[in-house]
Amino acid sequence: MTMTAQPQSQVTAHEPKVTVHLKIKRYNPEVDTRPHWEEYEVQMSPGDRVLDALHQVKWTIDGTLSFRRSCAHGVCGSDAVVINGQNMLACVNLIRNVGTHLTIEPIRGLPVIKDLVVDMEPFFAQYRSILPYLIAHDDPGYKERLQSPEDRERFDDTTKCILCACCTTSCPVYWANDSYVGPAAIVNAHRFIFDSRDQAAAERLDILNQKSGVWRCRTAFNCTEACPRGISVTKSIEEVKRAILYDRV
Amino acid sequence: MLKNFTIVRFHAKLYTVKVHYHSYDAVIVGAGGAGLRAAIEVAGKVRTAVITKLYPTRSHTGAAQGGMCAALANVEEDYWEWHAFDTVKGGDYLGDQPAIDIMCREAIDAVIDLEHFGMPFSRTPEGRIDQRRFGGHTRNHGEAPVRRSCYAADRTGHMILQTLYQQCVAHEVNFFNEFQVFDVLFDESGGQKRAAGVVAYELATGDLHVFVSKGVLFATGGYGKIFRISSNAHTLTGDGLGVLYRRGIPMQDLEFYQFHPTGIYGFGILLSEAARGEGGILRNGLGERFMERVAPTVKDLAPRDMVSRAIHAEIREGRGAGTDKDFVYLDLTHLPPEQIDAKLPDITDFARTYLGIEPKTQPIPIQPTAHYAMGGIPTNVEGEVVLDGKGTVVPGLYAAGECACVSVHGANRLGTNSLLDIVVFGRRGGRAMAEYVKGVDHPEVPRGAEAEVRDRIERFKAASGGEKVPAIRTELQQTMTENASVVRTAESLRAAHAKIDELVERYHSIAIDDKGEVFNYDLVEAVELSHLLDLAKGLVVGAEARQESRGAHWRDDFPTRDDVNWMKHSLAHRGDDGDVRLEYKPVIGGRYEPMERKY
Ligand SMILES: Cc1cc2nc3c(=O)[nH]c(=O)nc-3n(C[C@H](O)[C@H](O)[C@H](O)COP(=O)(O)OP(=O)(O)OC[C@H]3O[C@@H](n4cnc5c(N)ncnc54)[C@H](O)[C@@H]3O)c2cc1C
Ligand code: SF4
Ligand code: SF4
Ligand code: FES
Numbered sequence: 048m049t050m051t052a053q054p055q056s057q058v059t060a061h062e063p064k065v066t067v068h069l070k071i072k073r074y075n076p077e078v079d080t081r082p083h084w085e086e087y088e089v090q091m092s093p094g095d096r097v098l099d100a101l102h103q104v105k106w107t108i109d110g111t112l113s114f115r116r117s118c119a120h121g122v123c124g125s126d127a128v129v130i131n132g133q134n135m136l137a138c139v140n141l142i143r144n145v146g147t148h149l150t151i152e153p154i155r156g157l158p159v160i161k162d163l164v165v166d167m168e169p170f171f172a173q174y175r176s177i178l179p180y181l182i183a184h185d186d187p188g189y190k191e192r193l194q195s196p197e198d199r200e201r202f203d204d205t206t207k208c209i210l211c212a213c214c215t216t217s218c219p220v221y222w223a224n225d226s227y228v229g230p231a232a233i234v235n236a237h238r239f240i241f242d243s244r245d246q247a248a249a250e251r252l253d254i255l256n257q258k259s260g261v262w263r264c265r266t267a268f269n270c271t272e273a274c275p276r277g278i279s280v281t282k283s284i285e286e287v288k289r290a291i292l293y294d295r296v
Numbered sequence: 297m298l299k300n301f302t303i304v305r306f307h308a309k310l311y312t313v314k315v316h317y318h319s320y321d322a323v324i325v326g327a328g329g330a331g332l333r334a335a336i337e338v339a340g341k342v343r344t345a346v347i348t349k350l351y352p353t354r355s356h357t358g359a360a361q362g363g364m365c366a367a368l369a370n371v372e373e374d375y376w377e378w379h380a381f382d383t384v385k386g387g388d389y390l391g392d393q394p395a396i397d398i399m400c401r402e403a404i405d406a407v408i409d410l411e412h413f414g415m416p417f418s419r420t421p422e423g424r425i426d427q428r429r430f431g432g433h434t435r436n437h438g439e440a441p442v443r444r445s446c447y448a449a450d451r452t453g454h455m456i457l458q459t460l461y462q463q464c465v466a467h468e469v470n471f472f473n474e475f476q477v478f479d480v481l482f483d484e485s486g487g488q489k490r491a492a493g494v495v496a497y498e499l500a501t502g503d504l505h506v507f508v509s510k511g512v513l514f515a516t517g518g519y520g521k522i523f524r525i526s527s528n529a530h531t532l533t534g535d536g537l538g539v540l541y542r543r544g545i546p547m548q549d550l551e552f553y554q555f556h557p558t559g560i561y562g563f564g565i566l567l568s569e570a571a572r573g574e575g576g577i578l579r580n581g582l583g584e585r586f587m588e589r590v591a592p593t594v595k596d597l598a599p600r601d602m603v604s605r606a607i608h609a610e611i612r613e614g615r616g617a618g619t620d621k622d623f624v625y626l627d628l629t630h631l632p633p634e635q636i637d638a639k640l641p642d643i644t645d646f647a648r649t650y651l652g653i654e655p656k657t658q659p660i661p662i663q664p665t666a667h668y669a670m671g672g673i674p675t676n677v678e679g680e681v682v683l684d685g686k687g688t689v690v691p692g693l694y695a696a697g698e699c700a701c702v703s704v705h706g707a708n709r710l711g712t713n714s715l716l717d718i719v720v721f722g723r724r725g726g727r728a729m730a731e732y733v734k735g736v737d738h739p740e741v742p743r744g745a746e747a748e749v750r751d752r753i754e755r756f757k758a759a760s761g762g763e764k765v766p767a768i769r770t771e772l773q774q775t776m777t778e779n780a781s782v783v784r785t786a787e788s789l790r791a792a793h794a795k796i797d798e799l800v801e802r803y804h805s806i807a808i809d810d811k812g813e814v815f816n817y818d819l820v821e822a823v824e825l826s827h828l829l830d831l832a833k834g835l836v837v838g839a840e841a842r843q844e845s846r847g848a849h850w851r852d853d854f855p856t857r858d859d860v861n862w863m864k865h866s867l868a869h870r871g872d873d874g875d876v877r878l879e880y881k882p883v884i885g886g887r888y889e890p891m892e893r894k895y
Contacts, residue, residue: 075812075814076814077812094562094650105766105817105818106764106766109809110764110765110808110810110818111809111810111812111818113810113814113815113816113817114817117350117354117356117529117530117531118530119530120359120563120646121646121649122358122359122642123350123353123354123355123356123358123529124354125351125354139649141650143652160500160814160815161814162815167351175465179462179465180414180462180463180466181414181459181462189408190408191407191411191412191424191425192411193422193423195419195423196419196420196421196423198423199417199418199419202416206416206448206458207451207454209358210351239414242414242416245414
């Protein structure tokens with residue numbers, strides 16, 4: 048064991064605090080006609096999350112600031128926001144890594160309800176449109192269906208999706224045309240299309256072959272860069288396109 | 297001053313809440329694993345609404361990592377009876393054995409069920425569901441660790457939550473997303489109190505919704521946010537328990553709260569026991585494998601309460617690591633890198649993200665973190681809420697999942713048994729509720745059932761006191777972590793008790809900044825804090841009374857288990873003033889007689 052290799056700076060409770068400047072896009076439908084920027088300054092440790100800084104603003108300066116959050120460690124998908132121009136989860140990015148001057152705004156392409164809270168319904172409706180559940184007509188009886196580790200691996204990447212919408216709301220095609228089903232829905236279709244137990248690949252491929260489907264994607268890679276789960280989003284879209292073209296799963 | 301006052305009045309007058317009325321046969325509150333599993337059972341059979349303050353896929357079930365135990369015997373010999381024995385022993389003989397038998401027997405079914413729903417379990421080379429070791433799970437009554445935990449890499453909970461939600465989409469379950477339940481309704485017109493519905497607050501609009509329903513099932517999860525260092529989400533504020541507790545339902549075994557040994561230092565973010573299941577080792581600041589001393593047979597895979605206390609002892613005796621000597625290490629550096637990537641990808645990423653540590657070459661600083669509530673809403677094995685030791689039920693009222701106490705986990709839950717609990721008892725509760733509602737009339741709910749909630753909201757918005765919700769919550773979390781966690785004494789508990797009383801007093805004069813109606817999380821946090829205070833107080837009072845050490849409840853001043861006086865469940869009743877009155881009911885025994893807990 049290499050006890051000495053430990054970077055002490057990262058693991059002490061005594062790191063000096065730094066001043067973090069936040070410029071946050073605010074909108075309150077009850078009083079504002081359009082969004083405006085507000086600026087705040089808070090003292091944070093470099094090892095704190097951006098989410099902690101948002102909390103610091105809400106809890107010590109202005110309780111009217113609204114944003115969603117739950118798990119605080121990147122597994123629930125609640126707190127996708129745009130930080131300095133990039134789609135990210137506020138809870139998996141530390142001040143140390145994103146800097147002390149932060150511009151924070153709601154994710155784009157979905158209607159803003161209040162401050163950083165957007166209407167997620169259109170996003171979930173697109174998710175639901177691709178039949179996101181296992182469809183298998185055989186009766187496996189009182190035992191598990193078998194699946195080889197290789198077959199299981201085939202769709203492992205796309206099972207990681209937490210439906211945070213970072214990808215879809217970073218996609219220029221989606222911004223221009225919100226009827227596009229979007230990368231997140233395609234990722235979730237991929238998860239079933241390439242699951243050896245599933246029997247409805249053809250139906251899903253038909254759905255994604257429509258006007259609002261995969262062919263709108265121009266392979267811009269924004270989505271892959273935005274995904275906090277490290278899913279190869281563009282690759283999975285390409286695999287779905289190929290499956291449509293060559294009728295092959 | 298005067299100006300301030302005028303503004304407040306202005307807001308109070310302006311506030312006219314809209315109220316909507318709904319009528320259902322069954323309402324499920326909560327859409328984590330337990331709520332969704334129940335929903336699959338109920339939807340399609342009776343008119344059902346699932347009400348959830350988070351989008352279902354945001355529920356904290358998605359954070360569960362390690363696995364779900366079932367004696368499938370896919371990789372080595374195993375029997376559900378062995379699983380039951382481990383659960384009884386792990387719970388330090390406070391669990392009810394008939395319920396434990398049911399859970400361990402139905403575990404096998406529950407895993408197969410999930411697989412049929414599409415759950416992407418990790419597989420053996422033969423294509424069967426793979427299984428791995430987990431703390432406290434042994435072969436043949438403690439002989440050696442056994443491979444019993446079914447898993448999907450280290451995101452088992454994520455996969456379960458997604459799979460159950462997918463099935464709900466397939467079943468066209470009717471969700472009310474981002475609706476937060478603030479109150480429960482009862483109908484006492486027939487002479488007997490029975491469930492009649494809930495009052496929910498719609499986050500997007502601030503409107504109130506009265507759901508009149510024959511059956512109500514609570515599946516609102518835990519309340520880990522009473523502690524400062526915690527693996528729980530910000531939203532785990534014990535709402536379901538809090539709402540019922542205020543309405544006269546007792547809470548069972550609150551003093552039993554589990555601390556998971558391996559939380560990321562400073563953050564409390566969980567690093568699953570799967571890390572030790574895969575061969576990870578705990579080391580103190582001197583590099584010693586201290587669990588060898590504490591549990592010679594199973595070592596690092598001893599149950600959580602023991603490991604957490606061992607860590608606490610290392611730190612207290614000056615063998616911690618770091619400048620403050622206040623953490624120990626989880627060491628994975630001897631594991632093959634491919635194994636880490638394949639089996640523990642997410643949790644090793646957490647160490648990289650939050651501590652900047654590379655777990656393949658560096659040990660990870662960890663400390664115990666508040667993790668799981670063994671106690672909660674008392675239920676029987678059908679998920680019906682019970683009021684006393686005689687098993688008196690409140691017809692139509694159900695609970696399942698972490699908010700409930702069946703009790704299968706006794707004084708200390710074994711790893712993987714909660715994911716199991718939520719699917720087994722989610723299913724049972726759902727089934728029982730679907731049956732029940734077919735045989736009863738719609739309850740009577742008078743107009744204006746929401747009045748009390750409305751008054752409460754108006755009071756919050758009109759209040760101009762000097763106290764702030766975040767300050768009170770932080771002080772509560774601080775005192776609970778310091779005084780009522782891994783190790784407790786009469787003195788530490790007295791300090792926590794006094795602090796909570798002070799905070800409850802101060803809570804009366806809180807004011808919130810946000811007087812608006814749209815996504816007013818300021819208001820929501822104020823309501824949630826009332827539950828945290830209530831539950832913390834119930835926990836501390838129960839812990840003060842219990843003069844023994846059992847499972848997760850360790851009293852330095854009473855360091856042994858006392859089966860003569862204390863082999864019983866506590867029931868905390870809340871008085872109108874928030875005071876706690878304790879009552880006890882017997883543990884239901886079975887095949888296994890209490891014996892000393894050695895590993
Ligand atoms: C980090 C972590 C790892 C874990 N790993 C494991 C593991 O490997 N194996 C294991 O067995 N257990 C594990 N556990 C424990 C287990 O995950 C939880 O106990 C279990 O998932 C709880 O499920 P639940 O359905 O009861 O509640 P949750 O999943 O917490 O869901 C609660 C639901 O209630 C809703 N809700 C709450 N309040 C309200 C309200 N007022 N109105 C409306 N809706 C409301 C929420 O929106 C949410 O949908 C882990 C826990 C944590 C924190
Ligand atoms: S790769 Fe396709 S889906 Fe992704 S951002 Fe580009 S256009 Fe959008
Ligand atoms: S694919 Fe990635 S970015 Fe897109 S919703 Fe899923 S987790 Fe989020
Ligand atoms: S709060 Fe859950 S992903 Fe950030």
